[in-house]
Amino acid sequence: MLNFKPISFHPKLAAVLDLFINLIMLGWVKQLNAWWMVGMWLIIRTLVWLAFMLVVYYPKEMSRLKHLLSLVVMTIGSMAFLLFIEWNFAWYLFGAFFSFFSFFSFWLLPSSNVSLSVFLKPHLRWRFVMSIIGLAGIFEGAQAIVSFQIVPGVSAMVWFVITAICAALFAGWWWLEYGASVNKRFWVWVGLWFVLMLELLWVVNLLPLGYLISSLILIWCWYMAWLMARFNLTPEGIVWKKQIWFLGINTVLFISFLIFVVRWK
Structure with missing residues (x-):
């Protein structure tokens, strides 16, 4: 009977692959011209991260779910920036944030329990910064939706309430x-x-x-x-x-x- 060993990625290998995928996904953003395509983009990007997390080593003191949540929040915010920003320099700046912040979130993962104490606090702070970027993008997206009246049938206050709930959570x-x-x-x-x-x-x-x-x-x-x-x-x-x-x-x-x-x- 064949014995299959589970696949195990070194965190730094996952980081390099993640950067490569991010650059591809970033090029795809400019081709998005419908909201369902934006949704598919977010789902695909999340599934790739989930696949990485299933094969990358995580010590019990670190949570895959919290890491994934920070990445998803950052990605939603980054997508809001990329969709609504018209200034090219700012577009590429936030594109770089999107690409390299998720890269370092994998790069900072420990490869064993031996080095755990060195990585716990930096990774926590990095996830916090990613969440801050994501929340800033959510703020920007809400302001843009209200300014452009993208959903005319929904009042501005509804968007503000939803955004305030996100900010409080x-x-x-x-x-x-x-x-x-x-x-x-x-x-x-x-x-x-x-x-x-x-x-x-x-x-x-x-x-x-x-x-x-x-x-x-x-x-x-x-x-x-x-x-x-x-x-x-x-x-x-x-x-x-x-x-x-x-x-x-x-x-x-x-x-x-x-x-x-x-x-x-």
Whole structure:
């Protein structure tokens, strides 16, 4: 009787193959001219990742499902950027993000339990960055759908509610990833997050800004508030002495961005 050994890919081999496939998929994006084709593109890309994850080694401390979820979120956001951005430089920039971020998400996987401690935190942070990019793309997609009235029969508020739900769920997901406990305070924060993001989406939509700039402002606000909430959910709470410089520098950068970078309509 024949004994078939299970196929096992080294993570770095999977990363190289993933980069090659990403470049092919990126070239295919420009050929998409119907929403069903976009859906097929996303399904195929997800199935390829799923196949990689079934044959690549994962230690028990790392989750294939969480890795796949981060990749899918990033891909949905990247697709929104690629579909709606008209500036060629920005298109290729986000195409590079799409190609290389998933590449490094496999490259950073450990090949054995021996090197596990070196890879756990970097991979967690990398998945977080991928999710941030994906959420920024979702913000951009929602703003573009509302601006172009792609679905005329659906009001802008419906899209804002859906997007705010996504933003609140992502916030809760990553608070848990960084050690938060599921308790009453956690759910209060998730609920407040939904209200906060719904208000921000509505306000930013009223500003004379393009949808790309709007998405960057929204994700910046999301991250800054998420970070403070993350510290608030820890037993130590927010240590203001440690955060005051970080908040001050980011406030200055944010105001400078609005004054010197943003082109107001």
